[in-house]
Amino acid sequence: MSDLFLPILLILAAVAGYKLISDVPSLLHTPLMSGMNALSGVTVSGALVATAFAVSTQSQVLGCAAVVLATINVAGGFLVTDRMLKMFKREKL
Amino acid sequence: MQENIYKLLDLACVIGIVSGIRLMNSPKTARRGNLVGAGCMLIAIIATLIxxxxxxxxxxxxxxxxxxGIGCLLAVYVAMTQMPQLVALLNxxxxxxxxxxxxxxxTGSTAAIxxxxxxxxxxxxxxxSVTFSGSIVAVAKLDGRITSLPIILRGHFILNLLTLMFIAIVIPVAAxxxxxxxxxxxxxxxxxxxIFGVLLAIRVGGADMPIAISLLNSLSGIAAATVGLTTSNFLVVAVGGIVGSAGIVLTKIMCRAMNSSIIDVLTGKTALSTTARASAGSVDAGTLSKTTQGVPTAESIAADIDEAGAVIGGAKKIIIVPGYGMAxxxxxxxxxxxxxxxxxxxxxxxxxxxxxxxxMPGHMNVLLAEAEVPYDKLCPMESVNDEFRDTDVALVVGANDVVNPAAKTASGTPIYGMPVLNVDEAAYVIICNKDTCPGYAGVKNPLYLPAKNIILLLGDAAETLGKLLEKL
Structure with missing residues (x-):
């Protein structure tokens, strides 16, 4: 894969993020933000790989800490977003 | 061959996450969107493991x-009122x-980097690191562990500049x-x-928190995206990039709503200093009649609540304006x-x-949704602001700066030019605020001056509204 692939991907992702969020109504800004927050825990994927290939014990311990923190971010983020979204109800007619 | 399968799987997950975010456009589909995002993330993690x-x-x-486990416990047991802190902490x-x-x-890999x-x-x-320390300071502020007022160190601006300069030098040297x-x-x-995260966040005061929180949210995405580049991880780059730019968009929306820029917020220009706050009295619009205001007594409060009840009783159209005081x-x-x-x-x-x-962005909507107010009643400023004109009563619950008409006239104050809700255009304004102190921005609110069509119900909003309810 070419060296330019990831930077180009990053730019595409940034454009996608820009377009996606511009359409979200202010009503949902909090759940949106907390959902985004959960997604930023995607770094867990990097943490898993980095730790699996780490050699020294120190690196492995740190890597495990990163995995714990990122998983808290992911699990807590998605769950709390769901908890909030569950509360948004329409008027019963 | 197998490697390509996992690449495709990653791609599918990214597409899934994007469509999940798209579903966040509407409250009807948002919950599904969040589940789709979570599902894709789970698949991506399992794929990484295998x-x-x-x-x-x-x-x-x-x-x-x-x-x-910890994440689930936090998400389930933290009270809705502590949502801003939790979001900042997870971030x-x-x-x-x-x-x-x-x-x-x-530091850890043996291969050449x-x-x-x-x-x-x-x-x-x-x-x-900025995201981490900035978020922790924000959590402490939101949780009331340190003051929510801006903390300004001596030479704060210079310190910021110096830190940034060092960072600008260290990064290429490290490379x-x-x-x-x-x-x-x-x-x-x-x-x-x-250091920079702390400097950044202690400077931000209470009402600027929505901007700070969404900025930190964006930074966490940017941190993830760069780590994705470091580890050549397709998934992390794509998702981190989306989160980073999404956070910037949200930050921009918040800034526009306050008529300030991100630089203003980070350099503390949006709030007056404490000394300026004390002398901020001379800037009111002066359009309302100015009679001396008596100190409220128990009887006068009861009379005011009676009057408010009667006014609401005669009204056909009422707009309720919530603010941080309601929270x-x-x-x-x-x-x-x-x-x-x-x-x-x-x-x-x-x-x-x-x-x-x-x-935080959208804070009021979450609180009102928690109280089971249907979301179709929650109108954003742009769509509802012209309606105050033909509204009988504007009921303000714990909002100050966001309804302050001085924003339109008092040039030179931090809120000048900030779009506000036009409650002053309603036939009657009933205000349930704690006191008549200037809001966070430190600008006196002309609505607090005695006027025939304004009823001030000072005190704890929940208590006042409880009493008001008995009169309706």
Whole structure:
């Protein structure tokens, strides 16, 4: 894969993020933000790989800490977003 | 071959996450969107485990279990009122995780690392550390552990500038440093990042929190995206990039709603200093009649509540304007009771939500949704602001700066030019605020001057509304 692939991907992702969020109504800004927050825990994927290939014990311990923190971010983020979204109800007619 | 399958799977997950975010456009589909995002993330994590043959590594599985457990406990047991803190805390964890990953890659791997890896690694260290320390300070502020007023150190601006300058020097140096120069490579970016995060966040005061929170949210995405570049991880780059730019968009929306720029917020221009706050009295619009205001007594308060009850009783159309005061006194439940009562009497009731009311983007909507106010009643400022003109009563619950008409006239004050809700155009304004002190921005509110069509009900909003409810 070419060296330019990831930077180009990053730019595409940034454009996608820009377009996606511009359409979200202010009503949902909090759940949106907390959902985004959960997604930023995607770094867990990097943490898993980095730790699996780490050699020294120190690196492995740190890597495990990163995995714990990122998983808290992911699990807590998605769950709390769901908890909030569950509360948004329409008027019963 | 197999590697390509996992690449395709990653791509599918990214597409899934994007479509999940698209579903967040509407409250009807948002919950599904969040589940789609979570599902894709789960698949992506499992794919990472299998494709890298990590499954036998027990320590990692235990770490994930531990993290998931703590995350679930936090999400389930934290009260809705503590949502801003929780979002900021989780955000800080994400930032810290990214910084640690970069650290592990830069120091731990035996393979040779390229300049690009070192460069992106150093950036991830800085941004992740800023996210972490900034978020932790924000949590402490939101949780009332440290003052929510801006804390300004002597020479704060210079300190910021110096830190930024050092960061600008350290990152390229780290990129070309030799492998053995681990300290330069890792410790300096971390320390500088941590310092900058603290400097950034302590400067931000309460009402600017929505901007700070969404900025930190964006930073956590940027940290993830750069770590993705460091580790050549397709998934992390794509998702981190989306989150980073999404956060910037949200930050821009918040800034527009306050008529300020991100620089203004970070340099504390949006709030007056304490001394200026004390002398801010001379800037009011002066359009309202100025008679001397008596000190409220128990009788006068009861009389005011009677009057407010009568005014609301005669009204056909009412717009309720919530602010951070509603969150503080937990008055959303009383607000909901008032809504039910008024609607039972055939009155038209709406809510006008200012984009930066509260402590995080969309804060008021979440609180009112918690109190089971249907979301179709929650109107954003742009769509409802012209309606105050033909509204009988504007009921303000704990909002100050966002309804302050001085924003239109008092040039030179921090809120000048900030779009506000036009409650002053309603036939009557009933204000349930704690006191008549200037809001966070320190600008006196002309609505507090005695006028025939304004009724001030001072005190705890939940209590006041409870009493008001009895009169309806």
């Amino acid at each position: 494709s890298n043959q990590i499954v036998p590594a027990k320590a990692l599985l235990i770490s994930m279990g531990l993290g998931a 800080g964890f994400g930032g810290a995780a990214s910084a640690i990953v970069a650290f592990v890659v830069l 390229s300049g690009v890896t070192r460069l992106t690694g150093a950036i991830a260290l800085v941004v992740g 070309v440093a030799s492998r053995n120069a681990t300290i330069m490579l890792c410790v300096l970016p971390i320390v500088l990042g941590l 503080l006194s937990q008055a959303q439940f009383q607000v909901k009771q008032i809504l039910t009562r008024l609607e039972a009497k055939g009155k038209e009731v709406k809510f006008a939500i200012h984009p930066v009311a509260g402590r």
